[in-house]
Amino acid sequence: MPSDAEIIRLWAHRGVTLLKNHIDEINSLNVFPVPDGDTGTNLYLTFESAYHFELKRHGQATDVVDALSALAEGAMQGARGNSGIILAEALRGSFEAVQKENYSLQTLLKAAATRARSAVDDPQPGTILSVLDAISEIPTPEITRVANRAREVLVETQGLLPQLQKAGVVDAGGRGLVVLLDALAQVCTGIDAESPSVGYVPEHVPSVECKADKTFEIVFKMKYAEKTEIEQAIGRLGTSLSITSDGKVSVVHIHSDFPSVVLSEIGLMASIWDVSIEKLEAAQGQLGCVCITEGTGNVMNLVTLGVIALDRQAKVVTSDDLFGAVLKSNHNEVLLICAERDVPTVMTVQDRLRDFDKTVHPVQSDSVVSTLAGASVFHAELSVNENLELIQSVIANMRVITLRNLEADLKALETVSDTELVTVVWGQ
DSSP: OOOHHHHHHHHHHHHHHHHHHTHHHHHHHOOSSOOOSOHHHHHHHHHHHHHHHHHTOOSOTTOHHHHHHHHHHHHHHTOOHHHHHHHHHHHHHHHHHHTSTTOOHHHHHHHHHHHHHHTBSSOOTTSHHHHHHHHHTOSSOOHHHHHHHHHHHHHHHTTTOHHHHHHTOOOHHHHHHHHHHHHHHHHHHTOOOOOOOOSOOOSSOOOOSOOOSSSEEEEEEEEOOOHHHHHHHHGGGEEEEEEEEOSSEEEEEEEESOHHHHHHHHHTTSOEEEEEEEESSOOOSSOEEEEEESSHHHHHHHHHTTOEEEETTTSOOOHHHHHHHHHHTTOSEEEEEEOGGGHHHHHHHHHHHHTTTOEEEEEEOSSHHHHHHHHHTOOTTSOHHHHHHHHHHHHHTEEEEEESSHHHHHHHHTTOOTTOEEEEEEOO
16 A cells, blocks of 8 residues: 555646646636636646656655645746646645644645635635535545545536636636546546546637736745735735745735736835736637747736747746746747747757647747847737748848947948838947
């Protein structure tokens, strides 16, 4: 009989596999709180990070506290979206409960449900929180019964939220939790199986009257602060505020029309890093676009154009960052506007992306300005080749003239032809 720690490792592996198999299904259910079609992707990336942290832990193989600690830490570090924050908090709650003597599945579930609910500023019935609450109330739980009860409650979510009822679907986050519980049941029973879908599964994210009331989703890490302090600082600036923390670092998620104001307000109280800004709308068209740029301002400009932007000025862009960005684009064909130095990173993720039937098409840009210009002519409705030709043409016919000595550099402007696209910047 495997130890609890060994079960956790097996569950992490099986959970990542099952979530991968159900990404598209869960994304298509994602209509609440906004229909942006990325809950499956967010849960997968969050739990994959948890899995990799657990694989790398150095404690005893049978140390369940060490195993859940690594899982919780990995989920927090890799948390994506509102659903990822909630999952990370649920795992953090389980880790805290397992440190006590005579822990049980029931105490772990209760701690997970309590901590997950506390992460959200305005919890609603009919979400993953409702499913967590229900399974935490089973008097003498065993994992198969827990998984079955979760599925029963998931069916009920459709009648608890108007958006779900209108779209005819169950909650996406709750469905992701059911997938993970099915994975745990399979590990404990030794029976490999899939996780059958629940109710109607649309081919795409349903078009329902629950448009995002804010424009952007912002996720960032910051030096730990109490939840009430964070709420007081930025709660008025947005909706869907959720927070996960380990006492040293807080990961914050919020929907807002004012990312720069959110980040400025938080910057006054603590240092921040790993900032992600995305537009809150489901991916449209047949093609996605990812850009690697420098600086939060340029990220904002690119995100406004409807592309996913990574900021190399704030951190080294890793293969994991690029992999996550391509998945978040929700397209099988993705253009990547990047510098020559980024191409090796692209090559390291190509095989990994093929497992998800995704292909990246790099377009080299020699400046931040040309990256912005290339993204500005991107059209998701056009083919890969049409976009490549258009973007490459704009970049190739662009010149950036940096003025340092006004009198001397003005002569450079005289050399510009009528057919060139020129950007002039003032340099120090």
